[in-house]
Amino acid sequence: MTALQPLFNAVTVIFIVATMFAAGLATTLSALRAVLTDLPLLLLALLANLVAVPLLGWGIAALFGLPAAGFVAVVLVASSPGGPFGAKLSMVQKGDVVAGTAMQVLLAAVGSLSFGPMSSGILALAEVGGGVSLDVAALVRTVAILQLVPFAVGLIVRRYARSAALSWHPATAMVSNVTFIMVLAGMLLGSWHDVVALLGSRTLLTGAVLSVVAFGVGTLLATGAPARRTTMGGITAVRNVGPPLAAVGIAFGNEQAVLGALAAVLISGLVVALPIAAVLGRDRDGGTA
Template identity: 70%
Template sequence: MDTLHMVLNAVTVIFIAATMFAAGLGATVPALRGVFTDVPLLLLALITNMVVIPLLGWGLGALFHLPSASFIALVLVASSPGGPFGAKLAMVQKGDVVGGAAMQVLLASVGSLTFGPTVNGILTAADVGTNVSLDVGALVGTVAFLQLVPFAIGLLMRHYATDVARSWHAPATAVSNVTFLVVLAGMLLGNWRDVVALLGSLALLAGFLLAVAAFAAGTLLATGPPTRRTTMGGVAAVRNAGPALAAIGIAFGDQPAILGALAGVLLSGLAAALPIATVLSGRRSAP
């Protein structure tokens, strides 16, 4: 099992880097400027991902009276924006890939700072869990290394070596697609026992509904054309597992019950977001 986890971690790193690199190859400076100068879009995305979705996670956990382990896992996931699957969902739905990738990196960076206080506030108010203290520098460094750097390299290639960037875009996307499937299969294979153990606890339903509600909130609380709005919905629906895993290790002693619940919530969230993106893709022509 340790070997499987090592291989899965390696493939996950390749998936994240390839996805962000491909997004950078398809980006342009004017397109990025259009995202980062759209102040209403930025403010709405921050409010949705830093405030609305964590509150949704808290509300669903309380509504379903989840056990402590599942409640903590749901709150950890809801409080951690900027998951690398966000850029992939933008590709799947044929949406605004550049805007989605840029927003994902921004949310992951800001989320590294807000994750701890948000989780502490919710768990304290709900009288569940313990104090969560994380190495913010390490989280920001991870985001920069795995997401920002590949995206920036792809963007620079697109700007200064356009022909090369265009020729590399299809292979990079293919690597992203293949590793995406491997990561999904690995998550299911490596965590199926944990997921099965949650079938009677409503945790999987809570994770599913959280992703659906986050997709809707991210879409509604966005500006621009439909492709950009649904892209922001996809970015909001998938959360960043890195800070959540770090919190479980540091604050909760790697409790198996919380780790299992986290895997179940993440997988059920993907099970909700992927079909939505696929349906949207079927209604759009390829960009």
């Protein structure tokens, strides 16, 4: 993958920026305000996503005795809340789409700052691979620029040029979806030996278990009607791929084994979370958005 590395890096940057810009274009200040002022829901969601899931990821990875690459991948994924696909899960399960989308972008923004210290602290305490640690300052700076700035720009456009935001959002969302597939494909193709080696392994199982546990934790640590609670479960189950990719590039030099494990964990988590949302949505007539 060495020859294609610059292209992979460029597509990754486009994916992260497009995703957060699209999130900003789709988010209203009133929706964000509603989440921010619902203190019980906000505090429980922050507890679930910023504390509980990272610690559970560490515990599950240790319980399954993962090798270093898989352990690192699980910790990075577990420490990164606010995955954009979480908002899609709220639609699939016909849940509280407005609250889910607002919470997703809020968690992505906060997670861009919390990811570095949390993942670095866990990896240092676990002493994985001889005590791997991340350059927290560089990671926070990189992720904040790639996520917070595009989101803020999108939010401003939505606030002051609503018609432009509504017209730009479909194309931006399509760019996000296409580049997400390209990023996953690049991770798989560039690390296919490592991914094949993981088939039937504990790394794939760990990713699936983490997704199920995170869904349950997010649902339990939420308030409101069942539709809102399971929406928060879906938001918690889907983690944000942007910060882990930045971490792999900064701290691990895009090591193929870590990229392969990261792809395996992300895919296995999505494969488990999507059917859960579909089953929940089957018995609902419509969302609360």
